Amino acid sequence: MCCRTARVATTTTEGLADAAAAQAPGTTGPAPHLILVDGSGYIFRAFHALPPMTRPDGVPVNAVFGFTNMLGQFLTRHVGTHLAVVFDASRVTFRNAIYDQYKAHRPEAPPELVPQFSLIREATAAFGVACIELDGYEADDLIAAYAKAFEGTGGQVTIVSSDKDLMQLVRPGVQLLDPIKQKPIREPEVFEKFGVTPDKVVDVQALAGDSTDNVPGVPGIGIKTAAALITEHGDLEGLLAAAPQIRQPKRREALIAHAELARISKKLVTLDSDAPLPAPVDSLLVRAPEPGRLAGFLREQGFRSMLHRMGLDGDANADSAPVSRPRHAPASATGLPEPAAATAEVTPAADAAPFGPYETVTEAAALAPWIAAAREAGVLALDTETDSLDALHANLVGISLAVAPGRACYIPLRHGPAQAGADLLEEAPKPPPQMTQDEAIAALRPLLEDPSVLKVLHNAKYDLEVLCRAENGGVAVAPLDDTMLISYSMDAGRHGHGMDELSLRHLGHRPIPYDEVTGTGRARIPFGQVALDKATAYAAEDADVTLRLWQALKPRLRTERALALYEQVERRMVAVLRDMELAGIKVDGAELARIGEDFSQRMVTLEKEIHELAGKPFNVGSPKQLGEILFDEQKLPGGKRGKAGAWGTDAAVLEDLAARGHELPRRVLHWRQLSKLKSTYVEGLAAQIDKRDGRVHTDFSMALTSTGRLSSTEPNLQNIPIRTEEGARIRRAFVAEPGHVLLAADYSQIELRLLAHLADVPSLREAFAKGEDIHSRTAADIFRLDPDKVDREARRRAKTINFGIIYGMSAFGLAARLGIGPGEARGIIDAYFSQYPGILEEMERLKAQARETGYVTTPFGRRLWIDGIQAREQARRGNAERAAINAPFQGGAAEIIKRAMVRMPAALRAAGLSARMLLQVHDELLFEVPEAEVEATAACVRAVMEGVAELRVPLKAEIGHGANWGEAH
């Protein structure tokens, strides 16, 4: 056997070459080390993590790309003496003979993945790595068998997989490596996951089952319970023998009834370490790839960036970072340089430049060349580091800049002495040398405020709020691009838009996690105490990633027809929302306290009455205890158990019982209402009042919802109560400053107007045009009534169905809401659709569009991706279909109000008004207005809101004002 091979001098194969030079087991040299890569796990992860890609000839290759990239990266980092990638060979294995349902509900591989399996085996071979597979056995069994066989050599085994089923193999000499987290999994990690040592894992799995593999287990027993039982009884057989003595009746019965199921489950999850080895262990010895084979393979797939990154494209300068980009003629409305056009390459091109090392800039002389490079390029990526996620309280700790891929620096400003690794010297630790904030800001301000240099940020609103505050330099960064919003403008609903996720998805690069830099929990240190080398590696990488994301994503805006949406709406929202968040809204804390006191007293009374009615004290706030009292003890009718086996006690259930004259549920409903208001709004809100200005400042999330709406957190000011009198009291605690009023402007029936517009319904269009009541018109149409004969009940029913339609409601759902039979509900829906055939067509069109393209569009062209529309499970697909129906209405409304918001500040200014926009609540805008300007402001706001879009129906805003938010409605 020959094991010495020529050293191949490429970055990627270096690790391999080192290993190949190692001695075979049994001789002197590095200890034998077998690495077994779970290939199937890699494939599915790559397939699902990456967007579709195709070769020029149309063959889908996203999984091939992801797999090749991962394997290549892995080989640069890990050295073994023996190496194999192990695959599943077929769907049917010996386990199906034991239990025919095993993995039975696993869907067939998606058609786009099928042609990629053989390419992935080719890729493995191209790296010179052995491919192992065997009919009738899963990859996991082969891994178990090789691990066992290799142990005889006295060597170490590392299994690269995140599959928990492999944890049973962990033992001295055998470890797992999580390929995502790059974290070894040894006994403590297994214990953390399963609550038992690795040798007991199969016993726990036998009890807990595994829904993803259709391993049944024992019903009602999860991992936690299983671990406790196995710990107590040793193993599965010990437990089954002792089952009759178990105290808990449910558990005892389940164990006795399903003993055989548990035994079968154990057989299913136990890996077969006696599986035959398709190739001898010795043949897995690491060898260098045949020269040119890998390059040839990569070239065939069109993976040019990878070829380049691995130094296989014959370019001697492959590793040197580009220092500057050629300038481009301004191509967009911004008049600013555009990133390089998308390359023809199908891959999410990862740049050749490495991520780091980066420079730490600690003096003005070192900062100057970065500023010059940014001016030369006309664009830079920017990121701030702070000591808080709350932008309004955060102190600037440092700034990072990137001027080209791989060329980034970190400028520490308020770093203290590094905390970790403090030595034992007596003298007080000193902060590291660094520029002062004044010094750095003085140098950077002209650049950051220069209208001819584009600043690229990720979630720019945060950085803008930090930097605009005087204590952090008071810099007004402009103009800007925001990679989070670029992504959101094209891919809402498709995936998240955080930097780490986008980097992994589009750059194939996993940035250093924040937690890795600062630690977590009690051990977490402020960023300003992180050692400068670590801080630089993290912070400069963020700027580098931001710049590369911008280069990868910005060109797509044009091809995906999202450029106008991004430039005219999303990007302009940044400054608008920044100002709203900075403004905040005043809350009367004393009034909140009075409300809380009142609610407390009433809750005490109610609680006493509830306990009396129950016949014993219990925790009214516990749905579990309440359910047991209502349905187990008092045997009230109408109880339904949820999926966890607990009685359902939500408001609908309690209202039903209350309507039948039961006093206990009625009081509980009232108690719950007060409890909710008190804890969430009285106490939660009071804790959020900023001591500096007596106002609450929300944080609007711009890239979170699947429909284009905003969301609001800490506190959420988009769900302040209003529907009940008690709730309205809380809304009245939101007040205006002296001399001002709050002015609220609501879009009237905006989603129904969009329905009339999109489905082009003549009757509804006419009703809106004439300013009629839309629900009365619907009632007249579908119940064939004279317009003046529409009573309250008919209108109520029409209103329910109008809203139900927008939500994709079924006859079943309508029946439940109206309290009628499904037959009658069916009749109403039929009448509705026969009166408004355009609506039926529109619903069908939306479902079909989502099914065929994966997305639906708003009337303004925004794509909303619908997750699960292709699902095989009917329930999941049904959910997706209803989401597809709703999305254009919810998203269209969101877009209308965003358009009004971006126009509003300039319109107010032009009218000489000093009103401030404070909040957006989906179809409502709230302003704080000087008393003297109320009428003029109302006119201006109305003009902007109603004039923002031309639909087939008019838009209407309803405006009111008052000393507080309650009165403004």
Add this chain to the structure above:
DNA sequence: TACATCACG
């Protein structure tokens, strides 16, 4: 941490 519940549009 997951679930149930409920606040809003």
Add this chain to the structure above:
DNA sequence: GACGTACGTGATGTAC
């Protein structure tokens, strides 16, 4: 024939 049953959010308390 069964399946599940109105969209989108965020905060809180209980129970595991």
